[in-house]
Amino acid sequence: MPAPTDPAPGTRQPVVCVEGLRKSFGDLLVLDSVDLDVAPHESIAIIGPSGSGKSTLLRCIGGLEQPDAGKITIDEFGLDASLPAREVRAAVRSLRGRCGMVFQSFNLFPHKTAIENIMEAPRVVLGDERDALVARAEALLDRVGLADKRDEYPSRLSGGQQQRVAIARSLAMNPRVMLFDEPTSALDPELIGEVQSVIRDLVSDGLTALIVTHEMRFAAELAREVVFMDAGRVVERASPETFFSDPETDRAQRFLRRIGDGSSLRSPADAPRPAGGTPR
Numbered sequence: 001m002p003a004p005t006d007p008a009p010g011t012r013q014p015v016v017c018v019e020g021l022r023k024s025f026g027d028l029l030v031l032d033s034v035d036l037d038v039a040p041h042e043s044i045a046i047i048g049p050s051g052s053g054k055s056t057l058l059r060c061i062g063g064l065e066q067p068d069a070g071k072i073t074i075d076e077f078g079l080d081a082s083l084p085a086r087e088v089r090a091a092v093r094s095l096r097g098r099c100g101m102v103f104q105s106f107n108l109f110p111h112k113t114a115i116e117n118i119m120e121a122p123r124v125v126l127g128d129e130r131d132a133l134v135a136r137a138e139a140l141l142d143r144v145g146l147a148d149k150r151d152e153y154p155s156r157l158s159g160g161q162q163q164r165v166a167i168a169r170s171l172a173m174n175p176r177v178m179l180f181d182e183p184t185s186a187l188d189p190e191l192i193g194e195v196q197s198v199i200r201d202l203v204s205d206g207l208t209a210l211i212v213t214h215e216m217r218f219a220a221e222l223a224r225e226v227v228f229m230d231a232g233r234v235v236e237r238a239s240p241e242t243f244f245s246d247p248e249t250d251r252a253q254r255f256l257r258r259i260g261d262g263s264s265l266r267s268p269a270d271a272p273r274p275a276g277g278t279p280r
Contacts, residue, residue: 014073015040015208016061016177021070022081023056030056031067032232038177041206045219045240048229049255054212057229058179061210063096074098074176097125100170101179104186106162108154108169114141115150118169125173140168144198160191164198171202178202180211184218196222216259220244228252 014037023031031053038044046054059065061072066088072079072095079091108117118137122128128136141147144164154162163183170178180199184192196218203209203222213219219226220240228236228243228251236243236252247253 013040014038015042015075016210017071017073018057018061019071019073021057021060021072022068023053023060023065024068030232031060034070034229034232034234036227036234038208038210041208042225043203043207043209043211043223044225044227045223046210046212046227046229047214047216047219048235052229053232054229055181058101058181058210058212061095061177062099062101062179063092063094064101066092097173098176099179100173100175100177101181102163102166102170102183104182106154106159106166106186108162108165110154113151113153114146114157114165117154117165118172121169122172136172137168140171141165143171143202144168145194158191159187160194163187163195167195167198167202176208178207178209180209180213182212182214184213184215216244228255230255 016036016038018034018036021031021034021036022029034053034057036044036057046057048054056065060067061074067079067081069081071081074095075098077091077094077098079088079095081088083091109120112120115134115137118140119133122133122136123130138147138150141150144167146161146164146168149157149161149165154165157165167183183199184195187195192215196215199209199211200222211219211222223240225237226240226243227234228247228249230251236247236249238248243252244256247256
């Protein structure tokens with residue numbers, strides 16, 4: 001899939017545009033009229049308390065959840081939840097093909113090596129030739145610092161190494177935007193830095209990214225803008241410098257006071273949830 005041409009520098013035409021997005025699970029309203037746009041090469045950290053709708057927002061943008069109302073556009077490809085169900089399903093598939101998503105859990109194929117995991121989606125979906133697949137996968141492994149692990153199986157890789165393979169696998173599909181859903185929350189503390197370093201380098205190289213994280217220092221260092229969510233709404237959006245030093249809303253101020261020094265927000269409730277658990 002050829003990548004669309006980005007607008008000229010200085011313009012604000014978004015790669016991703018979310019308008020009036022609503023999503024409920026039963027009687028629980030998880031997203032309440034969310035608006036969000038993401039410019040080319042922009043990195044946005046999405047933060048907020050557990051249950052604020054952060055992960056559900058990413059899953060709707062990535063085509064893994066179907067919204068109840070609202071619109072999502074990636075470049076010229078859009079989803080309008082008010083359209084007939086058949087058209088909405090087709091739009092969801094279109095969105096899915098334009099996003100790369102990295103989850104808390106690595107979701108690697110255990111019976112495939114690192115390089116085979118990266119090659120699988122382009123082989124099946126894009127039908128690329130093997131020589132091109134191998135060259136691309138090797139380049140991506142080198143980019144995430146795992147060139148020497150190309151033939152290792154996931155069981156022989158650390159959690160941090162598996163997550164870096166998962167990042168490379170998502171990049172192999174040339175996504176227009178990368179969606180990171182708490183990519184370090186399932187890792188041992190000693191392994192968090194290596195994954196954050198890879199994401200930081202990708203963002204520095206111009207990757208368009210939305211990153212849900214409870215690591216406040218990481219958000220402050222990485223993001224061009226911080227989006228703060230609460231109760232399914234975008235409460236505040238600002239530069240990291242402004243948000244962490246002088247937040248505008250009372251709710252954001254209470255959030256920052258709760259987390260103290262701003263380094264992280266971790267609690268048992270934030271551990272990876274099993275399938276079918278309460279949306280975050």
